[in-house]
Amino acid sequence: MQSFWNDRYSQEEYVYGESPNEWLRECLGGLPPGKILFPAEGEGRNAVYAAQCGWEVEAFDYSEEGKRKAEQLARKNGVQINYQVADAGEVHYPASSLDAIALIFSHFPEALRRQLFPNWIKWLKPGGYVIFECFSIGQLHYQQEHGSGGPKDSALLYALDQIPTEFPGIEFSVLEEKEVMLQEGTYHSGLGQVIRFIGKKS
Numbered sequence: 001m002q003s004f005w006n007d008r009y010s011q012e013e014y015v016y017g018e019s020p021n022e023w024l025r026e027c028l029g030g031l032p033p034g035k036i037l038f039p040a041e042g043e044g045r046n047a048v049y050a051a052q053c054g055w056e057v058e059a060f061d062y063s064e065e066g067k068r069k070a071e072q073l074a075r076k077n078g079v080q081i082n083y084q085v086a087d088a089g090e091v092h093y094p095a096s097s098l099d100a101i102a103l104i105f106s107h108f109p110e111a112l113r114r115q116l117f118p119n120w121i122k123w124l125k126p127g128g129y130v131i132f133e134c135f136s137i138g139q140l141h142y143q144q145e146h147g148s149g150g151p152k153d154s155a156l157l158y159a160l161d162q163i164p165t166e167f168p169g170i171e172f173s174v175l176e177e178k179e180v181m182l183q184e185g186t187y188h189s190g191l192g193q194v195i196r197f198i199g200k201k202s
Contacts (some may be wrong), residue, residue, distance in 0.1 A: 005063040006066075009068075009069055014069065016185040016188055025031075033055045034055065035098050037102070037120075038050070038059040039120070042069075042070070043069040044059065044067075048070070049104070051074065067083045071083060089195060100129040101121075103130065107194035109156060110162075113166050121153075127201060134194060135150035135192065136159065136160065136194060137154055142192045142193050146192065150192065158183075160175070163195065163197065170202070171199055171202050172199040173200070177193065180192055180194055
């Protein structure tokens with residue numbers, strides 16, 4: 001999979017666009033800036049936007065090409081981000097060191113999620129936030145009907161009723177499955193189905 005993403009991100013264009021995810025933009029608009037982590041950040045559009053809003057940004061992905069594009073975008077916009085190339089299981093931050101974690105189309109196998117997410121929540125300060133928007137299992141139908149992107153393996157997609165179990169200790173102010181019109185570059189374009197939430201660490 002690493003070679004797949006390196007190949008995709010090696011293109012000149014930003015294949016998911018340079019503008020941030022709209023749900024992320026909406027959520028960050030209601031939060032005071034602090035330190036935020038972007039797992040599986042790809043080409044950096046969301047991390048760069050957060051930095052423009054005054055956040056101290058940490059990000060990682062296992063694609064070297066993703067990091068190159070993200071740092072290029074950061075320079076273009078006059079901001080700095082700290083971007084690591086690493087596998088999700090190899091990244092570590094101190095407990096209670098982050099004000100927010102943003103998972104935007106960050107898709108991992110279900111078994112891995114149940115290992116990673118509880119650990120990542122430990123990195124949040126009490127009262128810290130998780131911002132989340134990813135494809136739901138229902139996106140498999142939308143791929144066929146609308147060609148709007150996302151993983152084709154159901155094990156990489158999310159089910160609404162599993163979210164509270166996968167994010168222990170998070171109190172949700174919004175948690176919903178929703179049909180959305182995606183306009184995020186070449187590979188996220190058209191009608192799709194997502195799960196989105198914002199929640200606070202208790």
